Amino acid sequence: MSEAPPISGLVELKSLQKRVLSQIESLPSLSTVVGEFLQLSRREYFTAMDFEKILVKDQALVARLLKVANSSFFGCPRPIETVHEAIVLIGMDNMKNIVYAVSSSGLLRKQMKCYMYPDKGYWLHSMAVALSAREIADAAKSDVVGPEEAFVAGLMHDIGKLILDEFLDHEPGPRIVSLAEEKEATGFNHIELGSKIMERWNISDSIHSALRYHHDFMVEGEPHHGGAIISIADRLCNTWCVGTNRMMNLGADVEYEDHAQALDALSIKEDKFKAIQMKLRKKLVSIEDFYSGDE
Ligand SMILES: [Fe+2]
Ligand SMILES: [Fe+2]
Numbered sequence: 693m694s695e696a697p698p699i700s701g702l703v704e705l706k707s708l709q710k711r712v713l714s715q716i717e718s719l720p721s722l723s724t725v726v727g728e729f730l731q732l733s734r735r736e737y738f739t740a741m742d743f744e745k746i747l748v749k750d751q752a753l754v755a756r757l758l759k760v761a762n763s764s765f766f767g768c769p770r771p772i773e774t775v776h777e778a779i780v781l782i783g784m785d786n787m788k789n790i791v792y793a794v795s796s797s798g799l800l801r802k803q804m805k806c807y808m809y810p811d812k813g814y815w816l817h818s819m820a821v822a823l824s825a826r827e828i829a830d831a832a833k834s835d836v837v838g839p840e841e842a843f844v845a846g847l848m849h850d851i852g853k854l855i856l857d858e859f860l861d862h863e864p865g866p867r868i869v870s871l872a873e874e875k876e877a878t879g880f881n882h883i884e885l886g887s888k889i890m891e892r893w894n895i896s897d898s899i900h901s902a903l904r905y906h907h908d909f910m911v912e913g914e915p916h917h918g919g920a921i922i923s924i925a926d927r928l929c930n931t932w933c934v935g936t937n938r939m940m941n942l943g944a945d946v947e948y949e950d951h952a953q954a955l956d957a958l959s960i961k962e963d964k965f966k967a968i969q970m971k972l973r974k975k976l977v978s979i980e981d982f983y984s985g986d987e
Contacts, residue, residue, distance in 0.1 A: 708859070709879040715855045716885075716892050720799050725750050725791065726844065730896070733840040740779045747775050747791070756794045761787070765981045789982070793819055796847055799854075806860040807853055807869055810937050814853070816979060817935030822846035823975055824925035825902075827968050832958035836917040837898045842925075844895075845902035849922050851889055852882030866937070871907065883907060915957035924951050928969070934976055942973045 728746045732738050747754055754775060761778040762771055766786070772778045779787050800815040809817060825846035829839040837845070853869075859878045860869060871881040880888075883904060890900040898918055905911060905919025906926060927950075929935070932942050946969060948955060948962045955965055 705879050712855060712859055712878050712880060712885065713888065715858070716889055719854065719889065721893055722795055722799065725753060726795055729788070729791065730840055730844065734838070740776065740784065743779065743784065743787070744775045750795075753791070753795060757787075757790055760790045760794065760982075765978070789823070792822065792843065792847060793982075800847070800851075802854060802857075804853070804857050804866065805862050806857050806864075806866060808866040808937050809935055810866075813935035813937070814850070815935070817929060818847050818850065820929040820934040820976055820979055821849055821922065821925045823979070824928050824972050825921050827972055827975075828921045828924055828958070828960070831960050831964050831968055832917065832921065834917040834921075834958060837902055837921060841896065841898045842902065842918065842921050845899045845906075845918060845922055846925055848886065848890070848895075848899070849903050849906050849926065850882055850886070851903075852880070852885030852887075855885055856880070856882055909954060909957075915954065917958060920954035920957050924954050927951070928972065929976075932973075932976065934979065940976075942977055 725746055732742055732746065747757070757775070758772060758778065761782055762768065766782050768781050772781055775787075796818070797815060800818050801812050802814060803811065804814050807814065822843045823846070825842040826839045829837055829842035852874075856869075856874050856878060860873070861877065871883070874881040875884075878885075883906070887900065887904050890903060901916065902918025902922050905916040906922035909916045909919030909923050911919070928946055931944050931946055933940050933944075948965050951965070955961075960968070
């Protein structure tokens with residue numbers, strides 16, 4: 693039988709856990725625009741006007757959005773001055789991506805001390821997983837998690853690391869931090885902590901559970917769709933080194949067999965998986981430039 697930890701150690705851990713949890717309160721929440729966006733995307737049909745109505749509630753967001761829309765990346769022949777013009781000129785899909793990116797950048801653009809993400813790598817990784825998750829969910833046509841929910845789950849999947857980074861040992865510098873190291877140091881791993889953040893923010897269950905199962909998507913012997921989607925997206929982006937400290941390598945092959953269990957659960961066949969990867973390579977190659985207008 694293992695020895696019980698001394699009482700003083702337990703008290704210390706409890707007070708540390710309390711300090712970790714109190715950090716959740718100080719996280720800036722996602723803009724309310726994101727929540728309203730999700731509601732809108734659940735509707736069967738919506739217009740550019742509906743989209744605009746949500747955006748105008750947050751003028752600071754609109755200003756930053758227009759700045760990105762006007763960046764050289766989109767190369768518009770004339771300046772874009774309104775949300776409506778932006779939707780017409782660069783398209784609804786691009787606009788949606790910019791809205792998500794801009795509204796999450798204040799929260800996610802953090803230079804990590806312990807996790808191995810250079811500069812804004814953590815944010816790039818989160819955005820890349822989000823874009824990938826949306827594409828996979830779209831192909832899966834799961835009724836458990838829709839493409840927009842998968843996107844937000846991808847964006848938030850590692851949010852627990854934001855808080856944990858402050859509490860881990862900074863001494864060894866940036867490294868691969870295991871779930872076990874997180875748990876040992878703070879009493880929580882990034883999944884448990886992320887889950888607490890989702891609770892605190894009242895995030896819908898489909899997003900919350902996709903986050904909760906992104907490292908192990910088998911739940912009571914059954915594959916969890918949301919968890920499977922984020923798990924594939926996360927591993928794709930890590931294999932391609934998006935946001936990591938190594939050179940991005942979108943040419944790296946990702947085999948169907950490596951994700952067979954998750955892909956099978958989502959009814960995604962091999963040819964479809966190849967097509968998803970082709971689409972994603974095109975999107976991810978310019979991910980850094982896409983958001984460069986929002987510096
Ligand atoms: Fe993770
Ligand atoms: Fe991740």
